[in-house]
Amino acid sequence: MSHPLNVRMILTALVARTPLYLEGEPGVGKTATVETVARWLDRPLVTIIGATRDRTDFGGWPRYDESTGQVRLHPFPWVQQLVDAGSAGILFIDEMNSNEEIFPVLLRVLAERYIGDIPFKGDVLAAGNPEELSVAGLTLPPPVANRVIHYRWQTSARRWADGMRKGFDTLMGDPPPLPSEEVVRARIAEARALVAAYVERNSHALLRVNLNRPHGPWPSPRSWDLLARFLGAAWALGMDEEVQALGVQGAVGEEGLNFLVFFRDLDLPPVEEVLADPKRLPAREDAAFVTLMAVARYVAEEPSPERWTGAWRVLGYVARERQADLAGRAAHDLVELYKSLPGPKKARLPFPREEIQSFKALVEEIIAMTSGGGS
Numbered sequence: 001m002s003h004p005l006n007v008r009m010i011l012t013a014l015v016a017r018t019p020l021y022l023e024g025e026p027g028v029g030k031t032a033t034v035e036t037v038a039r040w041l042d043r044p045l046v047t048i049i050g051a052t053r054d055r056t057d058f059g060g061w062p063r064y065d066e067s068t069g070q071v072r073l074h075p076f077p078w079v080q081q082l083v084d085a086g087s088a089g090i091l092f093i094d095e096m097n098s099n100e101e102i103f104p105v106l107l108r109v110l111a112e113r114y115i116g117d118i119p120f121k122g123d124v125l126a127a128g129n130p131e132e133l134s135v136a137g138l139t140l141p142p143p144v145a146n147r148v149i150h151y152r153w154q155t156s157a158r159r160w161a162d163g164m165r166k167g168f169d170t171l172m173g174d175p176p177p178l179p180s181e182e183v184v185r186a187r188i189a190e191a192r193a194l195v196a197a198y199v200e201r202n203s204h205a206l207l208r209v210n211l212n213r214p215h216g217p218w219p220s221p222r223s224w225d226l227l228a229r230f231l232g233a234a235w236a237l238g239m240d241e242e243v244q245a246l247g248v249q250g251a252v253g254e255e256g257l258n259f260l261v262f263f264r265d266l267d268l269p270p271v272e273e274v275l276a277d278p279k280r281l282p283a284r285e286d287a288a289f290v291t292l293m294a295v296a297r298y299v300a301e302e303p304s305p306e307r308w309t310g311a312w313r314v315l316g317y318v319a320r321e322r323q324a325d326l327a328g329r330a331a332h333d334l335v336e337l338y339k340s341l342p343g344p345k346k347a348r349l350p351f352p353r354e355e356i357q358s359f360k361a362l363v364e365e366i367i368a369m370t371s372g373g374g375s
Contacts, residue, residue, distance in 0.1 A: 003172065003173055003176070004156075004159060004172075005242065005243070005246075006022075006029075006033055007172065008239055008243050010033065010037050011037065012230060013125065013230065014037075014041070014043075014125075015233040015237060016232065016234075017123055018148075018226050018229050018233075019110045019124040019126065019147060019226075020124075020250075021096065021127070021128065021140070021148040021150050022125070022126065022127040023127070023129070023130060023151065023153060024127070024152065024153025025130065026133060028153055028155050029153075029168070030153055031127065034047075034092050034127070036169055036172060037172075038092075040172055040175050041175060043088045044088060044089050045092055046078050046085070046089060048091070048092070048093055048094070049094050049095055050093055050096045050097070050098045050099045050102055051099050054099075054101050054102065055101055055102055057102075058105040058115050059073060060073035060074050060076060060116055060118070061073065061074055073116065075118050079115050079118060082115070082122055083119075083120050086122070087121040087122060089120065089122030091109070091122055091123070091124050091125070092124075092127070093125070094126075095128060095135060096126040096127065097129070097131075097136075097138045097139060097140050098138060100138055100141075103141050103143075107143055110124060110126075110147035111147045111222070128140070140215045146218065146220050146222055148226075149217070149247055149251045150216055151247075179236040179237060183236050184236045185301045185302070186272075186301060187235040188232030188233065188301075189232070189271075189294065189298050190232060190235070190268075190294040190297065190298065191227075191231040191235065192225075193290060193296070194266075195224050195225075195259075196293065197286075197289065197290040202258070205259075206220075206221060210253055210254075213253075217250055217256075218253045219255045223251045223252050227251035230247040231244055234247060244260075266282070266290055267282070268287060268291055268294070269282065271294050271298045274295060275295065275307070275310035275311065275313075278314045278317035281317070281318065288318075288322075289326060289329075292318070292326070292329075292330040293329065295311050296333040296334055299334060300333070300337050303341060303345060303349065305348050308334075308350075309350065309352075311330075312334070315355055315358075316352070316354070316358065319358035327359065328359055332359075335356070
C-alpha cells in the first residue's frame with residue numbers, strides 16, 4: 001500500500017478497532033491527518049480537546065425528567081453526536097496528555113467504549129505531545145498508557161514539500177478496498193493463536209511493567225490482545241512489515257521485538273491454505289502447532305460446517321501422517337467448542353467420529369489437566 005506511513009497506521013487501527021495514540025510535536029499534522037482520513041472514509045468524526053475538558057464533560061449534567069419524576073444524567077452534545085454516529089463514528093481525543101483530571105474517565109472510554117455510563121460503538125483515536133512540549137508537561141499514567149497502541153508520528157520533508165506544492169489531501173490517493181468483517185475476524189483469530197503460542201512458551205512475557213517508562217507501551221494481558229487485533233487487521237489489509245512491526249512494538253514495547261523474531265522464524269501459511277490442503281502444514285513442529293491452534297481459533301470465530309469439516313480433515317491428516325499429540329490441543333479446543341454450541345448450531349456440524357478416535361486419550365488427558373485432575 002503506497003499511502004503515507006502515518007495514514008497506514010491510522011487505517012489499520014480503525015479496522016482493528018484498537019485505540020491508537022499518536023505522539024508527536026505540535027504542528028506536524030496529526031489532527032489534520034485524522035480529519036482527512038475520516039473524510040476519506042466518509043466516517044463522522046467527533047473531536048474533543050483534552051486541555052479544555054474536565055471529568056464532568058464525560059458524565060453528563062443532571063436534569064429533572066418530568067416523565068419519570070427522576071433526576072437523570074443527560075449527555076453533552078458531543079457525546080450524543082458520537083452515539084448517534086453508531087459504529088461508523090470516530091472519537092478523536094486531541095491533547096490527551098494535557099489534563100490529568102480526565103485521565104480517570106478515559107479508562108472506560110478507551111477499554112470499554114463507555115463515556116460515563118453511556119455506551120458508544122465507534123472507534124477511538126488520540127494524540128498528544130511529548131512531555132517536554134505538552135501543554136501541562138504530563139505523560140500518560142500507566143493504566144491509560146496500557147489501553148492504547150503507541151505510535152511515534154513520522155515527519156518527512158519530501159512529503160511536506162509535495163503537500164505544500166500540490167495540496168496535502170492529494171497525498172492521500174484513493175481509499176484502499178477495505179476487507180470484509182469476516183476476513184478481519186479470521187486474520188485476528190490467526191493472530192490471537194500466534195500470540196497465545198508465544199506467551200505460552202514465554203510466560204515471563206505476559207506481564208512486564210516497564211518501570212523506566214511506564215507511560216509507554218508494556219506487556220499485559222490487555223496489550224497482548226491489542227497487539228493481536230492490530231496485527232490481524234494489518235494482515236487483512238495487506239499492510240507491509242513496517243506497519244506490523246510498529247503496531248507490535250506500540251502495543252507491548254521492547255518485548256515486541258522478541259515476538260517479531262518468533263513470528264518471522266515460524267513462516268506460517270494462511271489458515272485457508274491449510275484447510276484447502278493439509279500438506280501445507282509446516283514441517284517444523286512449533287510452526288505446525290501454532291498453525292493448528294490458528295485453525296481451531298478460525299473455526300471458533302465462525303463454526304460453519306465448511307470450516308468445521310475442513311479443520312477435522314487437517315487434524316486427521318496430522319494423526320495419520322505425523323503424530324496425534326501435535327494436534328491434541330487443537331482437537332481439545334474443537335471438542336470444547338462443539339459442547340458449548342447451542343442445539344441448532346451443533347446440529348449443523350457433522351461429528352467427526354473417525355478422526356476424534358485418534359485424539360480420544362489426548363483430549364481426555366488435557367481435560368483432566370485443565371480441570372485439576374492432572375495436578
